[in-house]
Amino acid sequence: MGETPSTTSGAGSWYFSSLKELLHWDESSSALHLDQKSRVPFQEPSTTRHQRVLLCHDAPQPYSVAECYGTRSRTEAELAYHFREWSFIDDFVYFTHHGVSMPPPAWVEAAHRHHVRCFGSCVLEHAAGGALLEQLLHLRTIFFLAYRLARLAELFSFDGWLVNFEVEIRDDAKVSPSSRNQSTPLSPAIQRVLIFVSTLREQLQKRVGTHAAVIWYDALTVDGELAHQSRLNARNEAFFQVASAMYLDYRWETGQRLLESVARASQLNRPAKDIYVGIDVYGRGKMPGGGGFRTFEAFDVAWSTGASVALFAPAWTMQVAAPRLYHPETRDERSAQLFWLYQRHLDQQWTHWNAAIWAWKRFQHLCPPRVLVTDASLAVETSFWPGWSRRHGSFDLRRAQLQPSFLREWIASCTRPCDAERVLLYWMESATDSDCGWFRVEFPGVLGPGRLEALVVLRFLCVALSMPLRVRYLVRSETGRDLQRCALGLVTDKGRLWTLGCRDCAPTTTGKRIPLLMNERDTTSATFYEAVCCEPSAIKGIATEQGISEEREYQVKSxxxxxxxxxxxxILGDLAALTEKLPTGDQTTGVALALANHQSKADILWLALDRNDSTP
Known part of the structure; x- marks a missing residue:
């Protein structure tokens, strides 16, 4: 292509067709505009998981105008991949079948805003790719390629590369697999590939930061053959040792292969989390569950070995699942929620709910959402806009706001949990503003006393109460029902629940102990929390397109x-019922949370937390 990266029609300069084009790129003459660089730096999360989850994008239309620059064209917006479940993943790869593909800045910014690393992809495929690799395998060339790739990551503020060489190397000095042993020297060509990977990793950590990484895909073997191993063994471990991590192909079939891979990594003094087990959402290979809406059966098997997990081609939800659903204007959104949250109301015809709900629960426990907000990152303000609108046909990830993780939890009252599917949570779009909407929480049906009633958790922060904490939120709820109440509650690590209630529904006394069941591991017991009421310091009515809402402000001091x-x-219900007298002893039964006996809804439009302790 010459001096600048290849382009698609109007999409911008984000990929090179081959590594050879990258070698001929003249950085000094390229126009690197400010709007072509990520403005959000990566920050390590305050808490790290023992294992990682990688999402490999592989959208059907990479580098669409919407993904690169944003758009208000409905046609262009529909080409872009939609994703909002950032709290579940740790790494995001923008994968295409071009030679060198950089992630568009919008994806980099959305990922970094949620403490997710963002990677580009370096791909060689087919006979032409193998021939090109053989031409480039000279020491001077491979060092320069490594420098160029690291320089791209530095310039455009992303975090590394997935290196996928799905080629064969024809080398007269290579050794056949049948005659290979531990002492057999590697061919010169393979040694140079290893030098390239090692140098790229070193350059990335020098130029981008210690978090930067090179992820090697399981395709090329040390024998120079294209042979996916789907495990860590003698034929690919040399690449694993020089890379930051290895991405195993998805043909692993059983967990035994993965356990053998984890054991082999331990022998090499590498942690199991450095192995990403590939899981194809399309179900190709012989993975448990067969992909699709049962992908997390394979996830469960892989995660239980201690390895990390890589989900490949999640755009299946758009390409395959969505066309099967009704309501074309919302089916992409609904299919994604079916995949990640398994909300039954989204498709009443789905017949595998027992397996789906089981897999969803396992996923929640095995891979808990990350903390996104700490004291260092206050103040935070979000209206939860995900970066697109189906109603208005717009897409702009650079304007996407914080997406906390929404989990369904329960207040413990009687002997059995309620049906999780009775609690609905979904995104509603504004009819007039394309960048506005709200999360609706809905408790359908009859939820009377004496049941294990439901709450919804925003698990995305960990902030101290050592200083005054100001919490503001905009809420809208149904009117005309005496028991209709909506509020927020802050759960602390000291066993307290600060109820930020609305007027006329605050508990009459404080200091009462209530049981909260904050996970699904044990539904027979719960931890007792002290309920503390916090009176609002200011309440004002705000007219919205759907009626009157209230903005509430609280000064929380501990x-x-x-x-x-x-x-x-x-919290949707009567807050006074939270502190009803408990039975004697430490029993967790008998708490009657009085929710409305009809369908109850509440909309959370906006949430802000900061350290401003001034009262208006």
């Missing part, structure tokens, strides 16, 4: 300097 707010609850 006597315990070490107390940490860990979760935010969306």
């Amino acid at each position: 006597a315990d300097a070490a107390e940490l707010v860990q979760e935010v609850l969306i």
Whole structure:
């Protein structure tokens, strides 16, 4: 192509057709505009998982105008891949079948905003790719290629590369697999590939940061053959040792192969999390579950070995699942929620709900959402806009806002949990503003006393109460029902629930102990929390397109300097019932949370937390 990266029609300069084009790129003469670079730096999350989850994008239309620059064209917006479940993943790869593909800045910014690393892809495929690799395998060339790739990551502020060489190397000095042993020297060509990977990793960590990484895809073997191993063994471990991590192909079939891979990594003094087990959402290969809406059966098997997981081609939800659903204007959104949250109301015809709900619960426990907001990142303000609107035909990830993780949890009252599917959570779009909407929480049907009633958790923060904490939120709920109430609650690590209630529904006393079941591991017991009421410092009515809403402001002050707010609850019901007298002893039964006996809804439009302790 010459001096600048290849382009698609109007999409911008984001890929090179081959590594050879990258060698001929003249950085000094390229126009690197400010709007072509990510403005959001990566920050390590405050808490790290023992294992990681990688999402490999592979959208049907990469580098669409919408993904690169944003658009208000409905046609262009529909070409872009939609994703909002950032709290579940740790790494995002923008994968295409071009030679060198950089992630568009919008994807980099959306990922970094949620403490997710963002990678480009370096791909060689087919006979032409193998021939090109053989031409480039000279020491001077491979060092320059490594420098160029690291320089691209530095210039455009992303975090590394997935290197996928699905080629064969024809080398007269190569050794056949049947005659290979531990002492057999590698061919010169393979040694140079290893030098390239090692140098790229070193250059990335020098130029981008210690978090930067090179992920090697399981395709090329040390024998110079294209042979996916779907495990870590003698034929690919040399690449694993020089790379930051290895991405195994998805043909692993059983967990035994993965356990052998984890054991082999331990022998090499590498942690199991450096192995990403490939899982194809299309179900190709012989993975448990067969992909699709049962992908997390394979996830469960892979995750239980201690390895990390890589989900490939999640755009299946758009390409395959969505066309099967009704309501074309919302089916992409609904199919994604079916995949990630398994909400039954989205498709009443789905017949595998027992397996789906089981897999969803396992996923929630095995891969808990990350903390996104700490004291260092306050103040935070979000209206939860995901970066696109189906109603208005717009897409702009650079304007996407914080997407906390929404989980369904329960207040413990009687002997059995309620049906999780009775609690609905979904995104509603504004009819007039293309960048506005709200999350609706809905408790359908009859939810009377004496049941294990439901709350919804925003698990995305960990902030201290050692200083005054100001919480503001905009809420809209149904009117005309005496028991209709909506509020937020702050759950702390000291066993307290600060209820940020609306007027006329605050508990009459404080200091009562209530049981909260904050996970699904054990539904027979719960931890007792002290319910503390916090009176609003200001309430004002705001007219919206759907009626009157209330913006509530609270000044939360704690006597315990070490107390940490860990979760935010969306509470729909009568807050006074939270502190009803408990039975004697430590029983978890008998608490009657009085929710409306008809369908109850509440909309959370906006949430802000900061350290401003001034009262208006």
